[in-house]
Amino acid sequence: MTSKLLTIIEKDGKAAKDKDPNLSDAELKRVYKTMVTTRMMDERALNLQRQGGIGFYLQALGQEASHIGSALAMEDSDWFFPAYRQPGIMLLRGADLDDIVNEWYGNDGDTSKGRQMPVHYSLRSINFVSISSPIGTQLSHAAGAAMAAKIRGDDTVFMTYCGDGGTSSNDFHSGLNFAAVYQSPCVFVVENNQWAISVPTSQQTASESMAAKATAYGIPGVRVDGNDILAVYRVCKEAVDRARKGGGPTLVETVTYRMGSHSSSDDAARYRDEEEYERWKERDPIDRFQKYLAKKKLWSQDWEDEFREQFKQDLQDAIDRARVRPKPAAATLFDDVYMNPTKQLIEQREELLGLEGPEADDIGEFPL
Amino acid sequence: MTEMTLLGAVTDALRTEMRNDDRVVVFGEDVGKKGGVFGATDGIQSEFGETRCFDTPLSECGIIGTAVGMAVYGIRPIAEIQFMDFIYPAFDQIVSEAAKMRYRSGGEYTCPMVIRTPYGGGIRGGHYHSQSSEAYFCHTPGLKVVIPSTAADTKGLLISSIRDEDPVMFLEPKRIYRTHKGEVPDGEHVVPLGKGRVAREGTDCTIVAWGAMVGICEKAADEAAKQGKSIEIIDPRSLVPLDEELILESVKKTGRCLVVYEAPKSCSFGSEIAAIVAEKAIEYLEGPVARVGGFDTPFPYSLEHLYMPDVRRVLKGIEKTFTW
Numbered sequence: 001m002t003s004k005l006l007t008i009i010e011k012d013g014k015a016a017k018d019k020d021p022n023l024s025d026a027e028l029k030r031v032y033k034t035m036v037t038t039r040m041m042d043e044r045a046l047n048l049q050r051q052g053g054i055g056f057y058l059q060a061l062g063q064e065a066s067h068i069g070s071a072l073a074m075e076d077s078d079w080f081f082p083a084y085r086q087p088g089i090m091l092l093r094g095a096d097l098d099d100i101v102n103e104w105y106g107n108d109g110d111t112s113k114g115r116q117m118p119v120h121y122s123l124r125s126i127n128f129v130s131i132s133s134p135i136g137t138q139l140s141h142a143a144g145a146a147m148a149a150k151i152r153g154d155d156t157v158f159m160t161y162c163g164d165g166g167t168s169s170n171d172f173h174s175g176l177n178f179a180a181v182y183q184s185p186c187v188f189v190v191e192n193n194q195w196a197i198s199v200p201t202s203q204q205t206a207s208e209s210m211a212a213k214a215t216a217y218g219i220p221g222v223r224v225d226g227n228d229i230l231a232v233y234r235v236c237k238e239a240v241d242r243a244r245k246g247g248g249p250t251l252v253e254t255v256t257y258r259m260g261s262h263s264s265s266d267d268a269a270r271y272r273d274e275e276e277y278e279r280w281k282e283r284d285p286i287d288r289f290q291k292y293l294a295k296k297k298l299w300s301q302d303w304e305d306e307f308r309e310q311f312k313q314d315l316q317d318a319i320d321r322a323r324v325r326p327k328p329a330a331a332t333l334f335d336d337v338y339m340n341p342t343k344q345l346i347e348q349r350e351e352l353l354g355l356e357g358p359e360a361d362d363i364g365e366f367p368l
Numbered sequence: 369m370t371e372m373t374l375l376g377a378v379t380d381a382l383r384t385e386m387r388n389d390d391r392v393v394v395f396g397e398d399v400g401k402k403g404g405v406f407g408a409t410d411g412i413q414s415e416f417g418e419t420r421c422f423d424t425p426l427s428e429c430g431i432i433g434t435a436v437g438m439a440v441y442g443i444r445p446i447a448e449i450q451f452m453d454f455i456y457p458a459f460d461q462i463v464s465e466a467a468k469m470r471y472r473s474g475g476e477y478t479c480p481m482v483i484r485t486p487y488g489g490g491i492r493g494g495h496y497h498s499q500s501s502e503a504y505f506c507h508t509p510g511l512k513v514v515i516p517s518t519a520a521d522t523k524g525l526l527i528s529s530i531r532d533e534d535p536v537m538f539l540e541p542k543r544i545y546r547t548h549k550g551e552v553p554d555g556e557h558v559v560p561l562g563k564g565r566v567a568r569e570g571t572d573c574t575i576v577a578w579g580a581m582v583g584i585c586e587k588a589a590d591e592a593a594k595q596g597k598s599i600e601i602i603d604p605r606s607l608v609p610l611d612e613e614l615i616l617e618s619v620k621k622t623g624r625c626l627v628v629y630e631a632p633k634s635c636s637f638g639s640e641i642a643a644i645v646a647e648k649a650i651e652y653l654e655g656p657v658a659r660v661g662g663f664d665t666p667f668p669y670s671l672e673h674l675y676m677p678d679v680r681r682v683l684k685g686i687e688k689t690f691t692w
Binding site: 081116 | 393419420424425427429430432433434435436437438440441442443445457460461464465468469470471472473474475476477478509510512533534562608609610612613
C-alpha cells in the first residue's frame with residue numbers, strides 16, 4: 001500500500017531532478033496554457049451564470065493540475081468516463097469550443113441536443129463519454145468498457161473520475177472490484193478535493209486515505225499531491241502504462257482542494273472556514289507550475305498575456321454564436337429515446353406538434 | 369423444428385446468437401461452469417470459452433454497471449440477474465444510465481444490451497424469488513421490456529433483443545421454464561419486438577395476458593367456453609414497445625376487455641392497458657375494463673396460491689366485464 005504523498009514541484013518551483021517526468025518544453029507550455037484557459041473558462045462561465053446567461057455552472061477551480069495532469073497520461077485513442085469536474089480534459093484534447101459552449105446553452109448546436117443541464121457534456125469526438133449526475137455510476141462503466149476492450153484484444157486504456165464523496169457510492173465498490181477481478185485496463189482517479197458539497201472528507205470515510213481503499217481490492221493505490229501537475233502526471237502515466245501492459249487497474253488519489261463552491265447553486269462560505277481556503281490558495285496548482293516554468297525560462301508575462309487575450313476572444317466568439325442559436329426543435333424531444341421511436345412516441349409527438357396557441361412561459365429560463 | 373422447454377429455448381437462443389455474432393458475451397452470477405441456477409447458460413461456457421461466458425462477483429450493481437460500459441464501448445453484453453427480485457441494487461444503473469445513455473448524449477453513445485432475468489411467482493419462492501416488477505421498467509423511457517410465453521417466442525424474441533440497438537429487459541417466466549414445451553425452429557428464428565400474438569381466438573371477451581398468465585387464461589377460457597363464452601387471448605410479447613393495435617382490434621371485435629397479470633394490481637402495466645382501452649376504444653366497450661392481478665400486498669409464501677391469479681379469479685374477472 002502506498003499512501004505517502006508524492007510531490008515533485010516544490011513551493012518555489014524547484015523540481016527534484018530524479019522525479020521530474022521530463023516533458024518536452026512544448027508539452028509543458030501546452031499543459032500550462034490548458035490549465036490557465038480552463039480556469040478562464042470556469043470564471044467566464046460562472047459570470048455568465050451570475051448574469052443570467054446560462055442556468056447553472058460547476059467549476060473545477062483549484063483542481064486543474066489534478067484532472068489535466070491525469071488526462072495528460074492518456075493516448076488520444078484512450079477513453080474517459082468523467083465526472084462533472086474535469087473541464088480541462090476537453091481543452092487538453094482540443095475539443096471544439098463551440099461544442100462546449102453550446103452545451104451550456106442547451107441550444108440546437110449542443111452535441112447532447114439540449115437534453116441535460118450545463119456541464120454534462122458528451123463529446124464522442126474526443127472519447128469523452130456522456131456525463132450523468134448520479135454520483136459514481138461512471139466508475140462501473142469504465143470498468144466494464146475496460147473489460148470489453150480486453151475481451152476484444154484492444155489496447156485502449158480507460159480513465160474515470162470521482163470525488164471524495166464518490167468513494168462512498170455503490171459503484172465505487174462495484175467498479176473497483178470488477179476492474180480488479182478481471183484485471184481490466186482502467187485507472188480510477190479520486191479527486192479528493194476535501195468536500196462533497198458541504199460534507200468534509202472526515203465525514204465521508206474512516207479510512208486513513210482514499211488510496212488506502214485500493215488494498216481491499218488487491219490493486220495498487222497511490223496518493224499524490226493533486227496540486228502538482230508533474231506528480232499527478234507521473235503517477236498516472238505509470239498507472240496507464242501498467243494498465244496497457246496488462247497489469248490491471250490502479251486507484252490514484254489526487255489530494256487537492258475545491259477552491260470554489262460546489263456549484264453555482266451553492267455558497268461554500270456557509271460551511272467552510274476562510275482560513276482553510278487561504279491555506280490552500282498558497283498551494284494553487286497554476287501558480288506553482290508557473291514558477292516551475294519560469295525557472296526553466298519557459299514562461300513570460302507576454303506569452304501568458306497573449307494566449308489569454310486570444311482565448312478570451314475565442315471563448316467570447318463561441319458565446320456570441322451560442323447565445324443566438326435557438327433551442328432544439330420541439331420534435332427532437334422525442335428523438336433518441338430509442339433508435340426508432342415507438343408508436344406511442346410518434347403519437348405523443350403528433351399531439352404536441354398539433355397544439356395551437358402560445359407555448360407555456362410560466363417555468364421561465366432559470367427558476368432556481 | 370425441435371421440441372424444447374422454454375428454458376431450453378433460452379439456451380438455444382444464446383447459443384445461436386453467440387455463434388452468429390462474436391461481440392456477444394454472457395455473464396452474471398453462476399452462469400459459467402454451473403450454467404446458471406436454472407441452467408439457462410448450460411454448456412455456453414464450454415462451447416464459447418471463459419472470455420465470452422463468465423461468472424461475476426455477487427453484485428447486481430456491478431453486473432449492470434459494467435454491462436453499460438461494455439455496450440457503450442461496442443460489444444454486446446447479455447447480463448443475467450439471477451432473480452428479478454435481486455435487481456434493485458442495479459436499479460440506478462438501469463434507469464439512470466442504460467435507459468438514458470442514447471437520449472442524454474444526443475445519440476452519441478448508445479447502450480445495446482440485454483438484461484435476462486427470471487421473474488414471477490408459482491415456484492414457492494416467497495417474496496424474494498417471485499415478484500413481477502415489470503411496471504418499474506415499463507415506466508422508464510429508453511428501456512424495452514420483453515416477456516415470452518412460449519418456447520418458440522422465447523428463442524425468437526431473445527434473438528431480436530440481442531440484435532436490438534437499445535437496452536432490453538428480457539423477463540423469463542420461471543414458473544413455466546420447464547413445464548412449457550413446444551416446437552422451436554432450428555437455427556435462425558426471429559420474432560420482432562412490438563408485435564403481439566393472438567394466443568387464442570374468440571368473440572365475446574378479450575383477455576390481455578403475458579408470461580405464465582397466458583396458460584392460466586387459456587385454462588380459464590376452456591371453462592368459460594363451457595358457459596358459452598368465447599374468449600380471445602392476446603399475448604403482447606413485448607410490453608415496450610406495445611402492440612396497441614392488436615389489443616384494440618381485438619377489443620373492438622369482442623367489446624370486452626380483461627387484463628390478467630401477476631404484479632400488484634395497482635399502478636401496474638395492466639393498469640396502463642386498461643387506460644389505453646378506455647382512451648381509444650370506449651365506444652366499442654359493452655362493459656367495464658377489468659383487471660385481475662396480484663394483490664397490493666408483498667408477495668406471500670404460504671398463501672401464494674391465493675395471491676396468484678388462477679382460473680377461479682380469471683373467471684370472476686371475465687364475469688365483471690359482462691355484469692356490472
